[in-house]
Amino acid sequence: MSTRIRTALVIGGGIAGPIAAMALQQAGIEATVYEAYAHTADSLGGGMTIAPNGQDALDAVGLGELLRPLGVPMTGIVMQDWAGRRLAEFGNPPGVPPMQLVWRADLYSSLHGEAERRGIRIERGRRLVDATETADGVTAHFADGSEATADVLIGADGIRSTVRTLIDPDAPGPQYAGLISFGARVEHVATPSTRSKMNMSFGKQAFLGYQVLDDATGVWFVNLPHPEPMSAAEARRTPAAQWLALLSAKFADDRTPARELIDRTPPEELIVVGSMENMPQVPVWSRGRMVLVGDSAHAPSSSSGQGASLSIESAIELARCLRDLPYPDAFAAYERLRRPRVERIIKETTHKNSAKAAGPVGRVVFAMLMRVFGRLAKPEKAAWMFDHRIDWAAEVAG
Ligand SMILES: Cc1cc2nc3c(=O)[nH]c(=O)nc-3n(C[C@H](O)[C@H](O)[C@H](O)COP(=O)(O)OP(=O)(O)OC[C@H]3O[C@@H](n4cnc5c(N)ncnc54)[C@H](O)[C@@H]3O)c2cc1C
Structure with missing residues (x-):
């Protein structure tokens, strides 16, 4: 039984899926993406920010130039109360590029276009419902009755992940x-x-x-x-x-x-x-030949501005681990590399949704706190979040 892999099934054609597939291709592993919906960019909605760390990760696999023409630079966030009075301002730490505000549908279509240009197969309308493992591989079973087999299966299927439940039936949900x-x-x-x-x-x-x-x-x-x-x-x-x-x-x-x-x-x-x-901590990220990447493993508060960037980082780091190590060691190394960072970010940003959902009194209290803490906030304190770098060429230690 070989534990070095040559092929991968990537479940989910959002952000992590196509990026994982492109990074795997660079690692010499053939990946096919299976997306549940027939038209991926439909119904996705909204703008999103790609943080400097996400941009750096894209650069690590030659995808940064794809993003920049789509984005509008965002150099800071000004917090205000209901009367438009300034409560606080959060700028980027010195020396890091601005965030890029992108339209989600534009980013998804662009990633799909680039993956297909690089020769990666994206099969749409293929919703994973189950997976079975043998000693030689893993088979994905789709809702339309079709199947596909490869060496490993990567669950890039978002916050409501099916793969997460296949890996751990007791896994929490959003x-x-x-x-x-x-x-x-x-x-x-x-x-x-x-x-x-x-x-x-x-x-x-x-x-x-x-x-x-x-x-x-x-x-x-x-x-x-x-x-x-x-x-x-x-x-x-x-x-x-x-x-x-x-x-x-x-x-x-x-x-x-x-x-x-x-x-x-x-x-x-x-x-x-x-x-x-909000997504609770996901205790198990991999089992046998299956592993999670992106929101399926770690979805920070949707207000954190880091969900997509962390998904991009994880997709690339997973490919780097699978390039250098047999899959059981690769999954362990990947989790070692990623879990502390993503969980620290999740911890530091979880309060953001609850502040927005607070009632009128809660919002007034929060505005007061924002005014005080905004004065104390130093952009340098957030540098660890934005300064993260992926060295694609460096070999991953087992
Ligand atoms: C309102 C809102 C605002 C946000 N704003 C930001 C922001 O400003 N900055 C930021 O960085 N992040 C933001 N995020 C988070 C960001 O959208 C996610 O972190 C990011 O999309 C995660 O990428 P992913 O590829 O892991 O999952 P997704 O992008 O969700 O992609 C998962 C894909 O898997 C497919 N799929 C699901 N189940 C199956 C199945 N069984 N079989 C096959 N395919 C399947 C889905 O159709 C989907 O295409 C926001 C999220 C929300 C909800």
Whole structure:
């Protein structure tokens, strides 16, 4: 029985999946991606930031240039209260490049395009439902009755991972964070440019993030406290115009540009993301020939701005480990390399969703704390998070 691998099944064509497949190809391992949905970039919604550490990881496997043309630089975050008063500002640590704000659907399509250009097969409409292992390999079973076999199976299937449950039937699942999320791009905004900064405001009834570019286009997102979870599909049963009217009303008493941005959004441009979730620690990352990567293993708070970047880092580190070691040792080395870092980030950012979901009193208290801690916040303290580097050429020790 050989434990050096030549082939991999990558389950999930989000961010970690195509990147893992491209990095594996560079490591001399043939990977095929299986994505549940027929049209990957559909229904994904929203803007997201790729942090400097995520950009560095992409550079490690020659993918950084793919991202940069898609992104809008973000040099800092200005926190505000409902009246638009500045509470605190968080800049990047000195010497690191700005975050890149990208549209999720653009990033996904671009990754798929590049993977296919590099000769990687992406099979769409293939939803994994089960997997069986033999001494020689692992077979994925898909909902359409088809199968595929390879040396290892990589679960890049997101926060609601099926592979996580196959590895450990007792694995925890995501917990609703008490918020549903929306976003949009808007043209012809009257609000002045925010000068490459994202403004975030604890409104009286909902949380707003917005950035206005020098060309008078803007992006915004709203996290709306909501008692019940609502999947994107459920939330989309309500017409977009109705959601826009409701969101606009939620900001009626605030003195931020929320209403201007929302009222200028054509209903067809509204992106309804659905529930925001927190993911508890995942105790088991691999079993036999199966391993987790990305949100399936470690999903930080969706407010952390690190989920995609950590997924990118992990996908590349997993490929590096599989390049240099037999798979059982590779999985152990990968977990040793990744778990302390991702869990530290998760620990430091978990409170962010709960601050947004707090009631009106909680939000006032949080704003006061933000004002105090904002003065104390030193960008250098976050340097360890952003400064992370992957040395693709370095050999992984077993
Ligand atoms: C509202 C919101 C805002 C966010 N903002 C940011 C941000 O600003 N910055 C940031 O870094 N991160 C952000 N994130 C987190 C980020 O989106 C995730 O961390 C990232 O997408 C994880 O990548 P992934 O490839 O692991 O999972 P995903 O991108 O979720 O991809 C998983 C893929 O697997 C597929 N799949 C699932 N099950 C199966 C199956 N059984 N068979 C086959 N395929 C399957 C799915 O269809 C999907 O395409 C945000 C998340 C949310 C919800």
